[in-house]
Amino acid sequence: MAKKRFFAILLVLLLLPVLAWADKLEVRRSANVYAEPNRQSEVLARIDPSEKEGPYLINLLDSEKVNGYYHVRIPGKVKEGWIYKTYVRRYKGQHPSYQAYKRTMYKHWIDEDGDCQNTRNEVLIRDAIGPLTYKTKEQCVVVSGTWKDPYTGKIFHDPKQLDVDHMVPLKNAHESGGWAWDKERKQEYANYLQNTWHLLAVSASENRKKGAKDPDEYLPLQVEYNCTYVRNWVKIKEEWGLEMTESEGMAVEKILVGCN
Numbered sequence: 001m002a003k004k005r006f007f008a009i010l011l012v013l014l015l016l017p018v019l020a021w022a023d024k025l026e027v028r029r030s031a032n033v034y035a036e037p038n039r040q041s042e043v044l045a046r047i048d049p050s051e052k053e054g055p056y057l058i059n060l061l062d063s064e065k066v067n068g069y070y071h072v073r074i075p076g077k078v079k080e081g082w083i084y085k086t087y088v089r090r091y092k093g094q095h096p097s098y099q100a101y102k103r104t105m106y107k108h109w110i111d112e113d114g115d116c117q118n119t120r121n122e123v124l125i126r127d128a129i130g131p132l133t134y135k136t137k138e139q140c141v142v143v144s145g146t147w148k149d150p151y152t153g154k155i156f157h158d159p160k161q162l163d164v165d166h167m168v169p170l171k172n173a174h175e176s177g178g179w180a181w182d183k184e185r186k187q188e189y190a191n192y193l194q195n196t197w198h199l200l201a202v203s204a205s206e207n208r209k210k211g212a213k214d215p216d217e218y219l220p221l222q223v224e225y226n227c228t229y230v231r232n233w234v235k236i237k238e239e240w241g242l243e244m245t246e247s248e249g250m251a252v253e254k255i256l257v258g259c260n
Contacts, residue, residue, distance in 0.1 A: 023063065024091045025070060027056040031087035037069035044081040045074045052241060054180025055095055058083070059243055073249060075177070075241050077234075101174040105183070106190035109164070116140035119191040119199070123164045126193075127201040149203040150228075151210075151220035156203065163207040165200050166190070167229075168236045171212035176242035189240065197232035214244075216251035227259035 027049045035042040049056035061080060062071040069082040070090075099105075109119040117125065121142050125132060130146035147156045156162055166173070166189075173189060181189070192198045210218045215233060219226050230252055237244060244252065 023060040024057050024095065025060055025072060025083070025088040026091060026095065027058060027083070027088055029087055031083055033072065033074055033081035033083050034069070035081060037066040037071075037082040039084075041082075044079055045077075047075070047083070052180070054182075055097065057091075057095060057177060057180070057243075058088075059245075060090070061246070073244065073246075075243055077238060077244075095180075098179055101171045101179070103170060105174070105186055106170045107183070107187045108190035110187065110191050112191060112193075119193065120164045122193055123199050123201050124159050124162070126196070147201050149206065150200060150225050151202045151206045151222060153222040153225075154203060159201075161204055162201050163204040165202045165207045165210070167197055167200060167232055168214075168240075168242065169210070169212040172214055173240065173242055176237070176244070178240070178242065198236060214248040214251070215255065216245075216247045219255075226255060230255045231259070 027047050030046065030048045030050075032039075032043045033045040033047060035044055047056065047058075056075075058072045058075055060070055060072060065085060066082070068085050070085060070088065071080065072083055073080050109121075111118045116138055117140055121140065124142045124145065124147070127147055128142075128145045129148055132145040133143050135141040135143050142159050144157055145159065147159075147162060148154070149156060149162070151165075168176075170178075170190060178186065178189060206221065215230055220229055234252060234256075236242070
């Protein structure tokens with residue numbers, strides 16, 4: 001009996017993320033997300049769909065309403081809350097305008113400021129910890145230098161051994177809400193240089209291991225970097241209004257609890 005109960009519980013745990021994320025809600029007009037399923041509780045967030053390109057989608061945590069409220073995860077955050085039914089439209093599965101991810105949707109690497117250095121080379125120059133050598137006197141392309149990979153702690157001198165990694169991978173961003181962006185917003189995300197954590201020069205082989213995985217499936221080999229890694233992951237999700245899956249949110253919470 002105990003053995004059967006164990007496998008029954010295991011099956012529920014395995015199916016939970018799939019069931020929890022089967023439906024989505026499109027926010028149709030400005031609405032509050034409350035801490036409890038009533039208007040007298042704390043307002044956790046204010047959602048204004050006019051501030052976002054394309055449909056404003058949030059993930060449903062429970063299929064049943066409570067007092068007319070849907071239980072949801074706040075976009076870009078670990079927190080959960082409640083939104084009233086009249087402000088949203090419910091969808092089964094993907095939104096009708098969803099398009100599957102293709103890397104070509106996110107144009108990179110570009111030379112946004114016209115200085116002959118594309119985004120990749122801008123990151124290599126920024127993240128270098130020593131003198132650099134360039135291919136030509138115009139200093140457009142980096143051919144050697146010194147870099148410390150934050151994921152592994154290893155030192156590299158050949159940029160061919162490095163990838164410029166999107167902290168939140170393009171595919172993950174796309175499936176978390178980026179699919180609704182126009183091509184200009186997608187390009188901006190793919191080449192964003194306004195902070196030092198969106199794009200990173202890292203070991204190419206380690207980046208292949210990471211792929212499109214989120215923190216419940218991948219963390220850097222350098223354990224002491226994990227807190228910084230997850231904090232930056234959350235910053236990007238919040239800044240760009242990207243969703244977290246249930247397993248992703250749980251992993252993020254678990255890791256951050258152990259961080260100072």
